[in-house]
Amino acid sequence: MYIQEAHPSDVWQMQSNIKDKVVFASPRNLDERANIAGSCVRNLGIKFPALIDDFQNTTEVAYTGWPDRLYLIDVKGNLAYKSKPGPFGFKPDVLGKMLEQVAR
Amino acid sequence: MLGAPDPGSKITARSCPIPRCRSESNDKICQVTGYQPSIRIRTCCIICRMRQKWQQSLAVLKRVVLVLFVLWLAMSAVLAYAMRQSPEKFGHFMSHMPVISFLVLPFETLWTDARAGRLEVGSPAPDFQLHTLDKSDSVQLSSFREKKPVVLVFGSYT
Numbered sequence: 001m002y003i004q005e006a007h008p009s010d011v012w013q014m015q016s017n018i019k020d021k022v023v024f025a026s027p028r029n030l031d032e033r034a035n036i037a038g039s040c041v042r043n044l045g046i047k048f049p050a051l052i053d054d055f056q057n058t059t060e061v062a063y064t065g066w067p068d069r070l071y072l073i074d075v076k077g078n079l080a081y082k083s084k085p086g087p088f089g090f091k092p093d094v095l096g097k098m099l100e101q102v103a104r
Numbered sequence: 105m106l107g108a109p110d111p112g113s114k115i116t117a118r119s120c121p122i123p124r125c126r127s128e129s130n131d132k133i134c135q136v137t138g139y140q141p142s143i144r145i146r147t148c149c150i151i152c153r154m155r156q157k158w159q160q161s162l163a164v165l166k167r168v169v170l171v172l173f174v175l176w177l178a179m180s181a182v183l184a185y186a187m188r189q190s191p192e193k194f195g196h197f198m199s200h201m202p203v204i205s206f207l208v209l210p211f212e213t214l215w216t217d218a219r220a221g222r223l224e225v226g227s228p229a230p231d232f233q234l235h236t237l238d239k240s241d242s243v244q245l246s247s248f249r250e251k252k253p254v255v256l257v258f259g260s261y262t
Contacts, residue, residue, distance in 0.1 A: 073254040
């Protein structure tokens with residue numbers, strides 16, 4: 001779920017992003033967001049499907065997903081896991097364990 | 105008589121700036137240090153002065169700690185307010201904060217509280233329909249119900 005940028009260069013530029021050459025200004029429309037998302041998927045080698053949130057950030061607001069967050073939804077459509085807000089709560093290993101439980 | 109002042113001493117009980125050290129006779133106990141005047145008067149006065157300076161320093165230190173604590177509380181309150189604003193406003197605010205604020209202020213605690221959100225484990229996941237990156241298809245969350253669990257990874261490149 002590609003959402004609003006966490007550290008756009010025109011708002012809150014991080015030195016680590018400059019070092020990694022990930023420098024993008026805030027996208028002005030959905031197409032610009034999609035372009036940045038495309039770079040992200042290609043450069044990071046992301047294999048799972050990527051969706052783009054609308055420019056009003058509707059889904060991100062509903063899930064409080066900014067800047068990053070993990071959710072697991074069970075087969076009944078209920079939340080089985082909700083991580084703490086990133087970056088502190090972004091722990092894929094915890095999500096992995098929850099996914100194993102749900103998958104049984 | 106015990107405690108007779110050293111005739112060569114320049115500081116006598118009567119010249120000590122601490123009023124309680126002044127005494128008519130030398131067999132009285134100093135009210136400040138508790139020392140009997142058998143020790144040299146000069147030493148007693150030095151101890152008195154050291155204690156006085158320590159107490160003054162302690163008083164100053166207490167005021168400084170109190171001011172710093174009030175400042176820390178105020179900064180934490182401002183940070184907590186900023187965390188509840190939109191990402192753009194929060195980002196602009198943080199771009200002006202010194203790096204040390206991450207160490208001094210309870211950033212993680214305040215952030216976890218500010219971004220807690222309304223959803224709880226066990227509650228229904230809000231449905232959505234969004235386009236894929238290449239816009240070739242759209243995905244509706246509810247289409248996965250009764251089929252397979254879904255992992256949502258919210259994030260961005262920056």
